[in-house]
Amino acid sequence: MAEGLTLDTLRISRDGSPLLALDAHVPPGEVLTVMGPSGSGKSTLLAAIIGTLDPAFTLSGRILLDGRDITRLPPEARHAGILFQEELLFPHLSVGGNLAFALPPGIRGRAARRARIDAALEDIGLPGYFDRDPETLSGGQKARVALMRMLLAEPCALLLDEPFSRLDAALRGQIRDLVFARARARALPVLLVTHDAQDAEAAGGPVIALG
Known part of the structure; x- marks a missing residue:
């Protein structure tokens, strides 16, 4: 059983047109960064993983978390945590x-x-x-509380939907380091979507470019 987050021949399309195709494995404590412009499918990928994919999209392949197939499970049964651009407190x-x-x-x-x-x-x-x-x-305190x-909630994976983009430069680095440190300490696989090269560099893991 592979620990971490596995995207096994994951394919997402809309109206028959392919949007993205991804095969990846994120081991515990490591960060996979997915980069791409708006409309390239970054947020759609996160929605597929947490279980909120719009019915307009078609999904094939499997999403595995610590060897457990979560592809068709409801969001609350997936144990994937997510941080958004806004803290949503x-x-x-x-x-x-x-x-x-x-x-x-x-x-x-x-x-x-x-x-x-x-x-x-x-x-x-x-x-x-x-x-x-x-x-x-x-802003920094809100980000830490979020x-x-x-x-x-004790998630088994951490998804990051550009959560640092609204922070100023100094705070951005501080919160980014905090998030990555906490994920490593808890051995959580992390999937970061961003269009910022500095975020990708700070993550320190492999980078996949979409679109």
């Missing part, structure tokens, strides 16, 4: 509430859940932020 919840939303159901009891969240906030350099309104956070919320 819930505005009606506190920072702690946003993190609590992602906790696995196996963590029971208010004290145990609070302890897990406090440890997570400490881990990303935001101790004491449990009760903060997400709207009061800086990352930790995704990690608390």
